[in-house]
Amino acid sequence: MYSEKVIEHFQNPHNYGRIENPDGIGEVGNMKCGDIMKLYIKLKGDAIEDIKFETFGCAAAIATSSVVTDLAKGKSIEDALKINAKDVVDSLGGLPNIKVHCSLLAIDALSEAVYDYYKNTGKEISEDLKKKHESIKKRDDE
Numbered sequence: 001m002y003s004e005k006v007i008e009h010f011q012n013p014h015n016y017g018r019i020e021n022p023d024g025i026g027e028v029g030n031m032k033c034g035d036i037m038k039l040y041i042k043l044k045g046d047a048i049e050d051i052k053f054e055t056f057g058c059a060a061a062i063a064t065s066s067v068v069t070d071l072a073k074g075k076s077i078e079d080a081l082k083i084n085a086k087d088v089v090d091s092l093g094g095l096p097n098i099k100v101h102c103s104l105l106a107i108d109a110l111s112e113a114v115y116d117y118y119k120n121t122g123k124e125i126s127e128d129l130k131k132k133h134e135s136i137k138k139r140d141d142e
């Protein structure tokens with residue numbers, strides 16, 4: 001069912017844990033399964049210097065979060081926000097269709113962590129990010 005890469009990331013997830021005094025925290029739930037994800041970012045200027053995650057998620061959620069954090073680390077905020085499910089699935093050499101939604105957990109948590117950072121620092125938040133935040137919150141409340 002899973003590719004070797006998925007199993008590798010699941011058994012040895014990268015960037016697992018938490019960051020003390022992060023610049024932003026994103027917390028999201030997955031409406032399909034009830035799993036949750038917490039993601040922390042530490043910035044240096046406009047770049048993601050460090051990123052870590054904690055999850056009560058399935059094997060696919062752990063593997064995809066490992067990949068999302070790898071892809072985001074060192075990127076500018078703007079580029080990190082462009083990471084999508086296809087990038088994640090491709091990096092893992094495929095993912096069963098019923099598990100693709102699991103990859104959204106870390107992608108959404110990353111955009112929520114950026115939203116949190118912007119909000120805490122009083123920075124201007126783009127319309128796209130605001131909309132995404134609202135739809136994630138609405139979904140989590142359902």
Ligand code: FES
Binds near residue numbers: 034035058059060105
């Ligand atoms: S089944 Fe819940 S995140 Fe995968």
